[in-house]
Amino acid sequence: MGWGIPQSEGAPVTELAKPIVAVVGRPNVGKSTLVNRILGRREAVVQDQPGVTRDRVSYDANWNGREFVLVDTGGWMSDAKGMAAAIAEQAELAISMADAVLFVVDATVGTTDEDEAVVRVLRRSKKPVVLAANKVDDQRHEALAATMWNLGLGEPYPVSAMHGRGSGDLLDALLDSIPEAPREQDVEEAGPRRVAIVGKPNVGKSSLLNKLADQQRVVVSDVSGTTVDPVDEIVEVGGQVYRLIDTAGIRRRVKEASGHEYYASLRTQAAIERAEVCIMVVDASEPLTDQDLRILSSIEEAGRALVIAFNKWDLTDEERRRYLEREIERDLVAFRWAPTVNISALTGRNVDKLSKAIEAAAAGWETRISTGKLNAFLGRLAAAHPHPVRGGKQPRILFGTQAQTSPPTFALFTSGQMDATYLRFIERRLREDFGFVGSPVHVEIRARE
């Protein structure tokens, strides 16, 4: 008898310290296929239509027990015009977010101008790069891979993403290239809390950033333990100092090329990954959209603390606010745990109140419940509301422990599988008893059959 395969309810557990690996390269070299190969599943969609925006670009991956986040930059195919420039930009973006870069070339085609454009960008960066010469489906093609030495990026690893050939050596090299202690753990955790301002275009992200940064600029050297990424800014809000993630991205507003939406979602995802707390900016004067909900889901999936800022409050009247309330009840029930602040980035209304909400969310995110308290809670819960009998058996919770904080993650050891509805019930009760304001809560089952 032993513990069954862990059943995870909701999103996979994401830890802060996971290094980020960006997969870059021109279209059709096999990036998505390689991502799938590394994930060992068919999660990344390969047959995307050109130009179609893909929301999901980052995945939790694991090699030999080492966990990392894989960012697939393959979701966007440029039209022929300005291809090299577009790809170079993609690479730049990837580099700014990643701890290491997996650069994929097609060994059967040889190096192209577009490959060279990426290489120029990669050379300028100080990030480790591992070169995958893909489509080496058999031994005969290995000589082709060797010609990739001419890119000047060191040893080309011959792989076949399609058949799995060589992917083990590639992953070994990739993980060897990542510094043991990634930046989050070492540097950033010592400094101010990392906050990302996210939201769809035109909701007021850059207006909010300007309001925060211009009013209360902080002299960076005054803040101990900070080495600031050039894309970040340190600001003071309501007496608290924060590191705002990827403000360069917010200021830059890439809007020219087709595909800007894809870049925007890539940046959003990257900012979420690096953040501890996300401020989700919503335009309160307009109806909520699917895009708002998708970004909120990404934040929850990534396991980040969340504050929802309803911006442009100055534009709302009685009627709009009534509608908004209804929209919130209908569409945001799943995020009821997030603190909300009604702000105007234009007038500055309530902007300083964000810090209270950020602090509350961060505290909820870091809450730790002692094993004793947790099991007393689980005992009471099971006595009052036992799991329904399934197939003549009564699945029971034997023991529980909080496996992680940031976000709070609970592992329940059970006899038999538990219904998803029961797990959601447990999550709801956990929130009622312990709070976890502003934080996703994950409940995982380790079932003994």
Ligand code: GDP
């Ligand atoms: P991306 O645009 O870089 O993400 O490329 P895809 O992963 O979509 O792959 C482009 C095409 O190359 C698809 O038709 C794949 O099936 C094919 N492909 C990917 N990897 C390999 C490989 O290792 N060998 C061969 N022969 N074809 C591959």
Ligand code: GDP
């Ligand atoms: P971003 O794309 O999310 O960075 O949005 P911007 O900050 O560029 O704002 C988009 C537009 O909304 C601009 O014209 C802003 O002046 C306007 N805007 C932003 N915040 C507010 C607000 O609180 N009230 C009003 N009335 N307009 C705002």
